Amino acid sequence: MIPLSAPSFHGNEKKYLSECIDEGWVASGSFISRFEKSLSEYTSIPYVVACSNGTSALEIALRVLDIQEHDEVIVPTLTFIATVNSILYCGAKPIFMDCGNDCNLSIEKTISFIKNNTTYKNGFTYNIKTKKIIKAIIVVHVFGNSIQFNELLKVCEKNNIKIVEDAAESLGTFNNEKESKKHTGSIGDIGCFSFNGNKTITTGGGGAIVSHSQTLIDKARYLINQAKDDSTFYIHNQVGFNYRLSNVHAAIGLAQMESLEKVLAKKKNIYNIYSKFLNSFEKACLIAPPHFSESNFWLNVVRIDAPDLNIRGLVDFMHDSGIEVRPIWHANHLQKPFSSYESFQIDNAPRIISSSICLPSSFSLSEDQQSFIIKKLQDFIL
Numbered sequence: 001m002i003p004l005s006a007p008s009f010h011g012n013e014k015k016y017l018s019e020c021i022d023e024g025w026v027a028s029g030s031f032i033s034r035f036e037k038s039l040s041e042y043t044s045i046p047y048v049v050a051c052s053n054g055t056s057a058l059e060i061a062l063r064v065l066d067i068q069e070h071d072e073v074i075v076p077t078l079t080f081i082a083t084v085n086s087i088l089y090c091g092a093k094p095i096f097m098d099c100g101n102d103c104n105l106s107i108e109k110t111i112s113f114i115k116n117n118t119t120y121k122n123g124f125t126y127n128i129k130t131k132k133i134i135k136a137i138i139v140v141h142v143f144g145n146s147i148q149f150n151e152l153l154k155v156c157e158k159n160n161i162k163i164v165e166d167a168a169e170s171l172g173t174f175n176n177e178k179e180s181k182k183h184t185g186s187i188g189d190i191g192c193f194s195f196n197g198n199k200t201i202t203t204g205g206g207g208a209i210v211s212h213s214q215t216l217i218d219k220a221r222y223l224i225n226q227a228k229d230d231s232t233f234y235i236h237n238q239v240g241f242n243y244r245l246s247n248v249h250a251a252i253g254l255a256q257m258e259s260l261e262k263v264l265a266k267k268k269n270i271y272n273i274y275s276k277f278l279n280s281f282e283k284a285c286l287i288a289p290p291h292f293s294e295s296n297f298w299l300n301v302v303r304i305d306a307p308d309l310n311i312r313g314l315v316d317f318m319h320d321s322g323i324e325v326r327p328i329w330h331a332n333h334l335q336k337p338f339s340s341y342e343s344f345q346i347d348n349a350p351r352i353i354s355s356s357i358c359l360p361s362s363f364s365l366s367e368d369q370q371s372f373i374i375k376k377l378q379d380f381i382l
Contacts, residue, residue: 002373004324005198005299008363010259016251029247031254036208038257043171043183045191045210047217050203050245050253051224054168054194057207058086058138060243061190064219065162067092067135072127074113074137074161076105077333078349083138083166084332095127095134096333096343102290103142103301103328103352110137111155113344118159125159129342136162141170141184143358144200144298145289149187150177163188168207171200172264172296181294185210195249200263200298201256203249266363267297273367274300274359277374283381287356300359301328306381309355314380318357321376325357 020026036048051057067073069091075084078099087094097113098106114134118125124133137156139147156163167173167185171193174181185191190213195206209220222228227240245253274286284304289295304314311327318325331350333343359373 001319002323002360002365002369003362004326004358004360006362006364007197007202008263009255010262012255012258013252016255017248020248020251026248027246029250031247031250032245035203035245035250035253035257038254039193039208039210042257042260043186043210045183045186046212047214048208048210049217049221049224050250051207051209051220052243052245053205054166054192054196054207055082055086056224056241056243057192057194057209058083058164058166059089060220060223060241061164061192061209062086062090062092062136063223064216065136065164065189070132071135072130072132074110074134075332076138076140076142077331077343077346078103078142078329078352079140079166079332080168080329081332081335082168083140084335084338087138088337092135093130093132094332094338094341096338096341096346098344098346099142099349099352101287101348101352102145103287103356104145104147104290105139106348107148107152109345111151114155114159114161117344120159123160125161127342134159134161136164138164138166139188140166140168141173143287143301144170144173144296146170146173146175146184146293146295148177148290148292149175153187162190165191167191168194168196169199169298170296172260172267174294175292176294177292186212189213190216195253195256200267200296201253201260203245203253203256206245206249206253208245263363264296267361268295270361270365270370271295271297271300273370274302274374277370278302281374281378284377297361299361301356302359302377303352303356304381305355309381311354311357314357314377317380318373318376323360323373323376325359328353328356328358
């Protein structure tokens with residue numbers, strides 16, 4: 001089976017793991033701070049705390065922004081379910097937004113909702129329909145492509161709506177709006193990364209919370225370490241969480257960061273080869289990064305122009321051919337646990353979901369394999 005997005009190991013992973021074992025520092029240790037420093041230097045985000053996974057990063061990011069029960073958080077329907085789950089973990093409620101043709105949050109519809117469906121008073125934005133405070137929006141950089149920020153930043157600042165960046169899929173992605181190059185996760189109030197096995201780099205499971213605010217990251221570090229106020233006498237003045245990253249995981253992550261540029265170069269090459277193969281194929285095209293996004297090309301998505309396309313049949317056919325593909329996601333506003341929550345003018349996401357699949361994009365992918373993948377895709381469609 002040609003894998004969809006398999007991990008790759010290029011350098012010091014075994015060496016650093018051996019150091020952890022030889023020294024006996026497997027839970028805590030110096031690799032955690034070294035990994036955090038590496039992330040900070042690469043992204044130019046001064047404050048970083050590593051945690052157990054991307055989901056825990058999102059939950060803690062919301063908690064340090066004071067998202068509480070009965071608050072509301074705007075979120076795209078087109079994202080991995082963990083983004084939405086993090087809102088409910090805090091007791092808050094999601095408001096689902098549509099996506100644009102690049103699969104990212106529809107900025108136009110989101111701004112329209114804020115301008116026409118909310119009211120601002122006493123320093124907060126209230127949902128006219130529910131009378132609840134909308135405290136935050138989670139923006140997701142889907143498949144490694146940055147969202148567009150300029151207008152959204154202005155509207156959120158005016159309405160005191162905090163911005164959480166779900167950058168789980170976008171390590172190595174930069175936003176170039178107004179000729180100012182900024183890494184995803186560095187533009188909103190707080191950002192979150194994932195280092196799951198299928199991401200651009202992996203720690204074998206892991207995540208990180210990043211911000212330009214030391215106060216927010218200090219709060220996050222406190223919470224993920226069981227809210228210890230006195231670690232000697234076990235004094236805890238708040239409810240904390242066991243969400244910290246282990247030294248073993250951080251050791252893998254540090255080695256992976258050392259090879260990041262190599263991985264990003266190969267990922268871009270994979271995208272270019274797919275584009276070349278699909279140039280002459282009228283019924284399919286890759287979803288391209290928007291002009292303001294310097295993408296990490298984490299996962300390549302092909303959109304197919306065929307009115308009678310059976311996505312499930314296509315996925316089964318490709319799997320039977322030895323090729324691991326996947327549909328995008330099921331729209332979250334239609335998921336059973338979330339179906340009762342508010343959604344706003346969602347019509348584009350279902351069209352994209354029903355006409356798109358994700359193609360293998362692993363670092364190990366060869367050009368011959370890409371040619372074979374496109375041939376099988378053509379066989380099914382034609």
